[in-house]
Ligand code: GUN
């Protein structure tokens with residue numbers, strides 16, 4: 001059954017980092033026709049009403065209709081430890097993260113957290129995520145089952161670690177390969193689900209495990225691969241000490257078959273020149289996690305430099321190293337981090353990062369992340385006057401971007417009026 005959804009429709013025809021504001025289009029009295037899970041038509045409300053007179057109408061007035069937000073790097077198993085105080089990366093992993101991840105040996109617990117995670121993220125208008133699970137295959141089953149029940153397009157994979165982690169969280173090079181392979185066979189391309197090969201990061205994998213996962217990626221070239229790269233300076237020094245012959249951190253992946261297009265490199269803050277040029281040559285995806293990078297004290301991602309150099313960049317919460325489930329809050333943090341580096345990101349750029357940019361980082365920008373005929377109908381409806389503070393700022397707006405920016409900086413789940421998943425209102 002078709003639905004006609006009316007409001008201010010925001011979409012993109014290009015990358016605003018490359019072509020400026022001409023990349024964005026906002027129709028203040030627009031409409032989106034959805035049918036059978038897809039966007040069928042986009043146009044003015046008036047024309048669409050006339051062309052489809054029998055179709056039920058949901059009119060959101062002045063609210064914004066956008067593609068749902070896409071969170072390109074999260075750890076759903078860290079849902080319950082979000083906002084844990086006082087540690088930097090390695091200590092944070094040992095103190096909070098690993099003890100929590102051990103609990104996912106219990107499938108019932110994994111189900112509870114996976115369902116809680118999706119309820120929390122959908123309330124924030126996030127319609128797709130790319131998540132790490134834990135080393136337990138059942139944590140992957142819990143994740144994909146909860147996503148499938150909600151008909152979401154998601155990516156996820158078993159986190160592999162065979163050293164420098166508690167015994168209860170260690171697999172082996174062989175079992176990491178075998179488990180990943182059978183989970184991939186079980187879940188990859190099942191409806192809207194995609195399996196992602198997931199070595200946590202070089203310090204927690206032996207060279208043998210990295211090679212085994214590199215081989216698995218070679219055997220499954222249409223899969224994505226996700227990991228962490230150059231997040232904190234101590235982590236980089238530790239990585240170099242564990243891989244004494246590596247040219248740099250990236251080389252620990254590159255030399256094990258874990259660098260190419262389709263690779264997602266979370267954080268990527270302290271990149272050396274060789275790393276940047278190899279990542280660019282490979283058209284690898286860099287995932288910016290700004291609330292995490294400030295919360296864990298990691299550093300300031302060089303959005304301006306990396307986008308100017310032509311890197312593929314997505315945006316992510318990094319829940320629960322990140323301090324929020326909200327992509328609005330994440331855009332605000334990306335704005336603040338870029339300001340500290342001397343560049344004010346435009347609201348059109350921020351919103352693009354949270355939708356098209358993340359979709360492109362996940363190589364799914366032909367499916368999700370934008371509003372156009374043929375795209376999947378995952379939408380978020382955003383109230384641009386959701387609190388008195390935002391409403392009074394927005395009232396003075398001279399254009400749509402001034403109307404959107406207060407919601408980016410101050411908005412939360414109160415701004416999310418509705419989400420539509422695969423053409424159905426949730
Ligand atoms: N590096 C390795 N594992 C993690 C993780 O779980 N969170 C973050 N932020 N960095 C990591």
Ligand code: ZN
Pocket residue numbers: 073074075228266318321
């Ligand atoms: Zn992470």
